[in-house]
Amino acid sequence: MIFSVAVEVRPLxxxxxxxxxxxxxxxxxxGFTGVRGVRVGKLxxxxxxxxxxxxxxxxxxxxxxxxxxxxxxxxxxxxxxAVGGTQ
Amino acid sequence: MIFSVAVEVRPLxxxxxxxxxxxxxxxxxxGFTGVRGVRVGKLxxxxxxxxxxxxxxxxxxxxxxxxxxxxxxxxxxxxxxAVGGTQ
Numbered sequence: 001m002i003f004s005v006a007v008e009v010r011p012l013x014x015x016x017x018x019x020x021x022x023x024x025x026x027x028x029x030x031g032f033t034g035v036r037g038v039r040v041g042k043l044x045x046x047x048x049x050x051x052x053x054x055x056x057x058x059x060x061x062x063x064x065x066x067x068x069x070x071x072x073x074x075x076x077x078x079x080x081x082a083v084g085g086t087q
Numbered sequence: 088m089i090f091s092v093a094v095e096v097r098p099l100x101x102x103x104x105x106x107x108x109x110x111x112x113x114x115x116x117x118g119f120t121g122v123r124g125v126r127v128g129k130l131x132x133x134x135x136x137x138x139x140x141x142x143x144x145x146x147x148x149x150x151x152x153x154x155x156x157x158x159x160x161x162x163x164x165x166x167x168x169a170v171g172g173t174q
Contacts, residue, residue, distance in 0.1 A: 020131070020133075023155070030154060032149070034136035034137060035135050035150075042130065044107070044128075063114065067117060
């Protein structure tokens with residue numbers, strides 16, 4: 001089966017997020033007040049061919065451990081959706 | 088009202104995404120086959136104080152136009168969720 005996969009990789013609570021801090025400081029100068037707690041992470045989207053959802057999720061978890069995320073400073077949330085049969 | 092906001096900023100179709108391409112090329116060497124079409128974007132999360140959802144969405148759209156996304160090469164998708172009253 002083909003799965004549409006989205007992996008959100010974001011900094012753990014307590015880990016500095018300079019990109020978010022820079023955005024938060026820039027917004028008031030542009031007239032946007034009322035924004036706080038800006039955190040910037042990555043969102044990876046791809047298609048994965050796997051036997052079933054269980055295997056797909058396990059494979060994506062292993063990808064996160066080995067390449068996509070740094071577990072010391074980041075967490076990864078996985079979203080899977082079946083989009084079609086095996087090609 | 089306080090809104091929990093998530094903004095996904097991702098490259099438009101047809102725009103090169105070197106980070107995604109690098110990941111896609113690295114995965115087979117780590118034993119992960121069956122992955123294709125890797126695209127890497129940003130996911131911004133923050134809290135916004137606004138009168139109602141209509142105003143909140145309009146404000147976030149303007150933030151995207153002015154700071155968060157480059158409309159020439161990126162699209163921004165906005166997700167809003169009310170999480171509490173005005174502080």
